[in-house]
Amino acid sequence: MLLNHKISFAFYIRSILPQALLIFLFTNAIVLLKLFSSWVLVVPIAVAAILGTCIALLLAFHTNQAYDRWWEARIAWGALVNDSRSLIRQLQVFVANGPDRDELLHAFVERQCAFCFVLGDSLRGQDVTARLQAFLSVADSQRVAQATNIPNALLLVQGLSLRGLYDCQRITDYQLVQLNMTLNNLTDSMGRCERIKKTVFSRTYTFNMQVFIYLFATILPFCLDPVHYLLDVPLVTLLSSAFILIEKSAIQLQDPFENKPTDTPMTTIAQTIEIDLKSMTSYAPLPDKPVAQSYYSL
Structure with missing residues (x-):
């Protein structure tokens, strides 16, 4: 997730530099050709104005749809935070005192932390072995790692552990139902994230949008007066680059689980969950609070 106070200007430049350079060179060629030749086609400025207006409307729609996907992912992870806290709080209230009470609670905390970290890594397509080894025993991590859906396997272990508490x-039975409802909520949030990850945004729409933008960049130099060379070239480059930048921003937002600066900050959220759960169950020492070292947070 990009941070408001540390966004790098180079981040934007790098994303559009090849396209902006191509448009700059093309515009230079057309303007110079218009200066030294009378055989260059002149296009009415109204054509570019109409096309630019259509592109602006389409970009607004594309950006809104992309942000909706990103925001849904953020809502799902916000629900994971709440449900993780609720699960541990319910266990603290429900589980009767005993010599192994703290050990039981800590086991649930470790598995829940592992679930949050592993879910984020799985959505990004990263290896989760280190995460499992950090929170689970060797035997448990090896057993869970064999599952096709590791986050779901961790929730299953949580559910079976709850059944063990009930059997003992x-x-x-009422408390078991309440705890199981919390696990169901965690499953729902996980499913929402998986749906966003696996549902591909329309590539045809993206392709058509790019065609319109480059068509606009191609037509605009033919609409301007070549006498104002120092103004025409940067103007065409800036206008076209602005459209390209907005379109690329929408593409980045529509895929919030790709390990990019515009991602939903899943690792940061998981670290916050870990700190909250461990502070609730008297862990010492607590993990350090996550601090962004750059202009974005993952």
């Missing part, structure tokens, strides 16, 4: 009469 550490929680009542």
Whole structure:
């Protein structure tokens, strides 16, 4: 997720530099040709104005749709935060006192932290072995790693552990239902993230949008007066680059799980969950609070 106070200007330049350079060179060639030749086609400025207006409307729609996907992902991770806290709080309230109470709670905390970190890494297509080894025992991490859906396997272990508490009469049947509802909420949030990840945004729409932008960049130099050379070239380059930048920003937002600066900050959220859960169950020492080292947070 990009941070308001540290956004690097180079981040924007790098994303559009090849296209902007291509448009700059093409515009230079057309303007110079218009200066030294009378055989260059002259296009009415109204054509470029109409096309630019259409592109602006389409970009607004594209950006809104892309932001909706990003915001839905952020809402899902906000729900993961709330449900993770609720799960541990319910266990603290429901589980009766006993010599192994703290050990039981800590086991649930470790598995829940592992679930949050592993879910984020899985959505980004990253290896989760280190995450499992950091929070689970060797035997448990090897067993969970064999599952086709590792985050779901971790929730299954949580559910089976709850059933073990019920069988030992550490929680009542009503309490088991409440805890199971919290696990269902976690499953729903996980499913929402997986749906966003696996649902491909229309590539045809993106392709058509790019065609319109480059068509605009091609037509605009033919609409301007070549006498104002120092103004025409940067003007065409800036206008076209602005459209390209907005379109690329929409493409980045529509895929919030790609390990990019515009991602949903899943790792940061998981670190926050870890700190909250461990502080609730008297861990010492607590992990350090996540601090962004750049202009974005992952």
